[in-house]
Amino acid sequence: MEIGLAFCRGILANNPAAVSLLLALLLHRASGLPATHPLRPAVDEINESGPFIGLVMAYSAESDALRSSGEFIPSNHLPWLDLYGRRFHIGSIRDVNVIHVMSGRRRLNAGVTVQILLDIFSVRGIVHYGTTGSANDSMSFGDVSIPKYVAFTGSWTWMKFDSETKMANMLSFAAYNAPAEGKNLLSSVVFKSEDLFVDGKPMNEVFWLQMESQWYEIAKQLKVELQRCANESFCLPDDPKMVFGLKASTADVFVDNAAYRQFLFNEFGVSTVDQESAAVVQTAMASGIPVIVFRGVSDLAGGEATWSSSFLGDLACINALKAAVEFIGILGRRKTSSSS
Numbered sequence: 248m249e250i251g252l253a254f255c256r257g258i259l260a261n262n263p264a265a266v267s268l269l270l271a272l273l274l275h276r277a278s279g280l281p282a283t284h285p286l287r288p289a290v291d292e293i294n295e296s297g298p299f300i301g302l303v304m305a306y307s308a309e310s311d312a313l314r315s316s317g318e319f320i321p322s323n324h325l326p327w328l329d330l331y332g333r334r335f336h337i338g339s340i341r342d343v344n345v346i347h348v349m350s351g352r353r354r355l356n357a358g359v360t361v362q363i364l365l366d367i368f369s370v371r372g373i374v375h376y377g378t379t380g381s382a383n384d385s386m387s388f389g390d391v392s393i394p395k396y397v398a399f400t401g402s403w404t405w406m407k408f409d410s411e412t413k414m415a416n417m418l419s420f421a422a423y424n425a426p427a428e429g430k431n432l433l434s435s436v437v438f439k440s441e442d443l444f445v446d447g448k449p450m451n452e453v454f455w456l457q458m459e460s461q462w463y464e465i466a467k468q469l470k471v472e473l474q475r476c477a478n479e480s481f482c483l484p485d486d487p488k489m490v491f492g493l494k495a496s497t498a499d500v501f502v503d504n505a506a507y508r509q510f511l512f513n514e515f516g517v518s519t520v521d522q523e524s525a526a527v528v529q530t531a532m533a534s535g536i537p538v539i540v541f542r543g544v545s546d547l548a549g550g551e552a553t554w555s556s557s558f559l560g561d562l563a564c565i566n567a568l569k570a571a572v573e574f575i576g577i578l579g580r581r582k583t584s585s586s587s
């Protein structure tokens with residue numbers, strides 16, 4: 248080992264070409280795409296006009312809302328790039344460089360997509376928007392939640408039948424037997440923490456991920472006029488509102504069940520449920536990149552009493568997008584004022 252090192256030093260000291268070769272190797276190792284990748288020149292070129300905000304949404308209705316808003320101005324040079332099956336759109340929103348990408352639904356897609364953004368492009372933060380189910384009766388259709396805490400609630404220890412254990416973070420199925428409580432062969436599940444890896448820190452088990460505080464504080468200044476009407480004849484009874492500081496939960500589960508919705512609210516204080524936010528936040532946190540989430544309430548997660556909510560999805564997308572766009576606008580103004 249030492250002999251090898253001394254040998255290397257000897258070579259490097261007398262050989263400028265070897266030094267640059269070594270540097271080139273190091274640089275190539277540090278970048279996200281191999282030097283021989285056919286898209287490498289394109290990515291290098293895009294990177295030169297960065298850094299960008301990575302704008303991530305999960306499914307087509309959410310990305311359609313962005314398209315029809317006209318807020319995204321595609322780059323006239325390289326408007327998009329296809330990588331790993333996803334299309335990365337290059338351009339700007341309110342004069343801020345943005346790359347937007349549809350991740351696909353659920354946790355793996357969301358996490359992978361954010362990691363690709365961070366590895367391949369020059370990205371200074373992740374803005375995530377989309378729809379959400381509400382688990383909190385004080386929230387209404389069209390409201391936009393900017394959560395302060397997000398948890399992954401899809402990982403459980405499934406307990407043995409007749410297990411006497413009673414613990415926090417536990418869902419006992421017997422308590423939900425209908426028409427009366429009793430025994431249930433499904434026993435109970437105990438919700439588990441996540442293994443959180445963050446650059447420069449030892450691995451940590453956490454249940455709640457906390458939003459990056461500087462971006463969260465910036466978001467609190469937002470004043471957004473949210474949309475109240477789905478069309479000329481259908482309007483919500485009240486003006487939708489922006490709600491800050493609540494708890495969100497993510498799982499690879501679409502919640503359409505009133506009892507489970509209530510359990511999440513009572514046990515964890517969860518106000519909104521979705522399938523991606525925790526993954527987006529956890530992936531960004533690992534690299535120490537700022538991240539913020541905007542989720543518009545499109546349904547009551549199985550708590551709908553009166554009307555079907557499917558048509559409210561568009562309104563929820565639009566309102567979450569409006570908040571995200573205003574936030575990106577603020578980032579742009581802050582950058583301009585701090586650099587001038």
Ligand SMILES: *[C@@H]1O[C@H](CO)[C@@H](O)[C@H](O)[C@H]1NC(C)=O
Nearest residue numbers: 278279280290294367368369
């Ligand atoms: C683009 O820039 C980012 C940030 O500087 C870097 O992590 C990434 O590797 C670069 N991509 C390529 C292909 O060089």
Ligand SMILES: *[C@@H]1O[C@H](CO)[C@@H](O)[C@H](O)[C@H]1NC(C)=O
Nearest residue numbers: 383385386490493494516518
């Ligand atoms: C439920 O939502 C309302 C806002 O609509 C909020 O004020 C309240 O704190 C939320 N409840 C919990 C437990 O987070």
Ligand SMILES: *[C@@H]1O[C@H](CO)[C@@H](O)[C@H](O)[C@H]1NC(C)=O
Nearest residue numbers: 477478479480481557558559
């Ligand atoms: C307005 O939206 C409601 C709810 O989606 C729908 O039932 C109705 O047909 C729409 N009206 C028009 C004029 O599009």
